[in-house]
Amino acid sequence: MTQVSINERVLDISSGSPKLLGVRCKSCDNHMFPTQKGCPKCAGTDIEPIELGTRGTLWAWTIQGFPPKAPPYLGEVDPAKFEPYGVGYIEIPGQAKIEARLTEADPTKLSAGMDMELVAQPLCTDDDGNEIVTFAFAPVATE
Ligand SMILES: [Zn+2]
Numbered sequence: 001m002t003q004v005s006i007n008e009r010v011l012d013i014s015s016g017s018p019k020l021l022g023v024r025c026k027s028c029d030n031h032m033f034p035t036q037k038g039c040p041k042c043a044g045t046d047i048e049p050i051e052l053g054t055r056g057t058l059w060a061w062t063i064q065g066f067p068p069k070a071p072p073y074l075g076e077v078d079p080a081k082f083e084p085y086g087v088g089y090i091e092i093p094g095q096a097k098i099e100a101r102l103t104e105a106d107p108t109k110l111s112a113g114m115d116m117e118l119v120a121q122p123l124c125t126d127d128d129g130n131e132i133v134t135f136a137f138a139p140v141a142t143e
Contacts, residue, residue, distance in 0.1 A: 004130040006074065006123060010034045011135045012051075018120040020052040020135060022096065031096040053092045054118040056137070061088030061102060061110055074132060075123045090116050090137050101136040115140040 005011045010033075012019045022033035027044035033052055038045045065084045067077040076082050086102030088110070103119060104110055121136035 001125075002130045003120065003122075003133050004126065005120075006132050006134045007034075011120070011133070013120050013133060017054075018118050018133075018135060019054065020098070020118060022050050022052045022098075023047045024050045031092075033096050033098045050095075052095055052098070055140070056090040056092040056098075056116055058102075058110060058112060058114045058116050058137075058139075059089040059091045059097055060112070061086055061107075063087075063105055063107055074134075086110065088116075088137065101134060103136050103138040109139065115142075 003013060005013050010021060012021055020033060021035065022031055023035050024031050024047060025039035025042060025044050026046040026048060028039060028042040030039050030041040031050065039047060063084050064087050067073065067079060067082045070077045084105045086105050088102050089097045089099055091097045101121060103121060116137040117140050119136055119138045120133040123132050123134045126132055
């Protein structure tokens with residue numbers, strides 16, 4: 001099954017490992033994700049594309065317990081089949097705090113400051129049989 005990014009301007013999976021695409025303001029070093037045309041901090045427009053780090057720490061989170069509004073949501077919206085999932089803010093060191101899905105939906109398994117890593121998470125299948133993947137963060141296994 002071919003995997004397709006939910007949005008190639010946000011999530012690049014072409015190399016086989018997921019990468020998040022953001023931008024950096026050259027004037028004030030503000031990092032933004034997803035991509036913006038201008039910098040909200042200094043109103044600068046001199047921005048350049050960057051790849052965000054794939055590891056970060058969990059900062060805040062909640063559990064999405066019911067289907068989000070669709071569209072734009074592409075996943076399961078039937079309340080009988082919907083499975084809750086975590087949503088959190090991940091702090092990418094030296095870059096930005098970004099909002100993302102979490103692979104873990106059990107709040108007792110999440111804690112502030114825990115290490116998280118980027119994964120591509122299957123969301124649904126399109127009409128051509130491609131698997132649409134979105135970005136999510138998974139707790140880093142500690143062994
Ligand atoms: Zn700026």
